[in-house]
Amino acid sequence: MLRICSLIVLMVMPVAGIAQGFGGVVRVIDGDTFDVGTDLGTVRVRLHGVDAPEIGQTCTNGDGVQWDCGTWAADQVRARIGQREVTCETVTQDRYGRTVARCALAGQDVGQMLVSEGLALAFRRYSMAYDLDEKGAVVAGRGLHAHRFARPEDHRRAVRAEQAGGASGRSQAADPGCTIKGNISRSGGARIYHMPGQADYARTTIRPDQGERWFCSEVEARAAGWRRAQR
Known part of the structure; x- marks a missing residue:
């Protein structure tokens, strides 16, 4: 009997170092990441089951014009949940030390809200919870789905490959x-x-010896005299 009781206690104990249930006021970092200010400190949250475009990631509208839809998505999320109080339940912790969690605002699932409005995509590799919500947004052409864009995970993969130099030694x-x-x-x-x-x-290669360079922001690039590529 003692062994059975011990097993039950172990099963219900929280994962060490990870708050299981918490809540607080939100400060939005990007479309799927934000800080939650709790009584015990700030928790960096990565929403479970959703994936939003990265800051600086571009989308292309119907006229062929590219725009920073990653920043737009973050601004839209900020308008909806920024400085508001959410309650969250931890799912796990990712390799960056962020708490991966499901969160709710006034009883509404935040992940479902963002995917339904086309501000983020269902991250099906980790959860199918928002699969139908994304499909509904696609059919209705809501948010990001009114434009052409790469799925965020594909965008990140391309950036990592480019930064690593790729097989061609870029x-x-x-x-x-x-x-x-x-x-x-x-x-x-x-x-x-x-x-x-x-x-x-x-396919663009940077040649520092010929005056070419990397920039950390569009503001920096424009201030240095560069203009944005048309496509």
């Missing part, structure tokens, strides 16, 4: 956070920067 940024390529045209000398996800990004 140049890579000294700072992993600086992923914008400042290229100088060989015909005319035009200074053009390419964002991750743009059509020519992967």
